[in-house]
Amino acid sequence: EDKVVQSPLSLVVHEGDTVTLNCSYEVTNFRSLLWYKQEKKAPTFLFMLTSSGIEKKSGRLSSILDKKELFSILNITATQTGDSAVYLCVLAGGTSYGKLTFGQGTILTVHP
Amino acid sequence: DTEVTQTPKHLVMGMTNKKSLKCEQHMGHRAMYWYKQKAKKPPELMFVYSYEKLSINESVPSRFSPECPNSSLLNLHLHALQPEDSALYLCASSQTGTGNYEQYFGPGTRLTVT
Numbered sequence: 001e002d003k004v005v006q007s008p009l010s011l012v013v014h015e016g017d018t019v020t021l022n023c024s025y026e027v028t029n030f031r032s033l034l035w036y037k038q039e040k041k042a043p044t045f046l047f048m049l050t051s052s053g054i055e056k057k058s059g060r061l062s063s064i065l066d067k068k069e070l071f072s073i074l075n076i077t078a079t080q081t082g083d084s085a086v087y088l089c090v091l092a093g094g095t096s097y098g099k100l101t102f103g104q105g106t107i108l109t110v111h112p
Numbered sequence: 113d114t115e116v117t118q119t120p121k122h123l124v125m126g127m128t129n130k131k132s133l134k135c136e137q138h139m140g141h142r143a144m145y146w147y148k149q150k151a152k153k154p155p156e157l158m159f160v161y162s163y164e165k166l167s168i169n170e171s172v173p174s175r176f177s178p179e180c181p182n183s184s185l186l187n188l189h190l191h192a193l194q195p196e197d198s199a200l201y202l203c204a205s206s207q208t209g210t211g212n213y214e215q216y217f218g219p220g221t222r223l224t225v226t
Contacts, residue, residue, distance in 0.1 A: 032213040042116075042202060042217035043155070050211070088154055092213035096168055098143050098206065100215065102154035 002027045004091050004103035012109045013079055021074040021106045023089030031092040033072050035063055038086045038105070046074070046087075079110045116218035118203050124224045127193060133221045135186040135203030144186040145215060146178060147202040155202055161186060162208060193225045 003026040013019055025033065032050045036043035047056045049065035049072060056063050060079075065072045076083055089103040116137045125131050135144065143162045147155035160168035161180040175197075177189040186203055200222050204215040 032211075034213060036217075041200075041219045045214050045216070048214050096160075097208075098145065098160045098162065099157060099168060100213070102156075105154055 002091055002093050002101040004089050004101050006087075006089050006103035006106050008106060009104065010107040010109070012111065014111050015080055017079050017110075018075065018077045019079060019108065021076075021087050021089075021108070022071065023073070023103055024071040025089075025091050025101075026070065027091055027093035027101075029093050029095060030067065033065055034090040034092065034100070035072075035074050036088040036090060038088060039084075043088055076108075079108075081110050081112055084108055084110045116203055116205055116216050118201075118218040118221050120221060121219070122222045122224075124226060125190065125193065126226055127195070129193075130189070130191045132190065133188040133201055133203075133223075135188075135218055136184055137205040137216070137218075138184055139205060139216065140183075140207075141205035141216070142183055142208045143206045144180060145204040145206075146186065146188050147204065147217075149200040149202055149220070159188075190223075193223075195225050198223055198225045 007022045035046040047063045052067040060077045063074045086105040091101040146158040149155045159178045164180045179187040200220045202220045203218040206215045
């Protein structure tokens with residue numbers, strides 16, 4: 001069974017800090033790894049990673065995948081209070097197309 | 113239009129009621145999903161429709177009945193629910209085919225069963 005483990009489960013920082021969120025996984029048939037941000041309601045898509053070692057960047061957020069060691073990290077630099085959210089690491093794999101495996105999420109709280 | 117819409121936003125229903133949740137997208141996606149999310153937990157997949165046909169049912173109780181009347185619409189019919197079914201119900205859609213794993217989520221329907 002596919003599995004995603006995120007760490008830490010929660011993190012409290014101050015504005016301007018840099019944070020690194022971790023995601024390790026086990027999968028039978030890797031297709032892709034995705035990162036989502038969830039505030040009050042719908043998860044919103046951040047990144048999709050398919051190849052090892054290629055960093056994806058969007059503003060202050062960046063992410064990279066290591067398919068050999070089976071992990072991914074999400075970095076947020078110069079954090080802002082608007083970054084406060086749950087960050088979900090999600091695995092697309094297995095034999096059923098469309099079925100995603102979610103990690104338990106990392107709750108990030110950014111204080112002013 | 114990159115939006116998935118869901119109605120209603122909130123729903124309170126008794127255990128003997130029948131109600132429906134609706135989801136709509138106009139992105140041309142041919143895969144649509146229902147998820148259930150309890151507080152402080154990640155979403156759990158319930159159903160997947162691909163080209164308007166049910167492709168995955170994650171052993172969901174029959175009191176939840178999905179329907180995909182066309183490629184833009186997805187319904188979830190609810191009947192004889194239990195209080196433990198209270199949760200946020202999320203709809204999502206995606207393109208199909210290799211490499212198209214990104215799912216777009218709607219804002220959800222907050223369901224309370226009394």
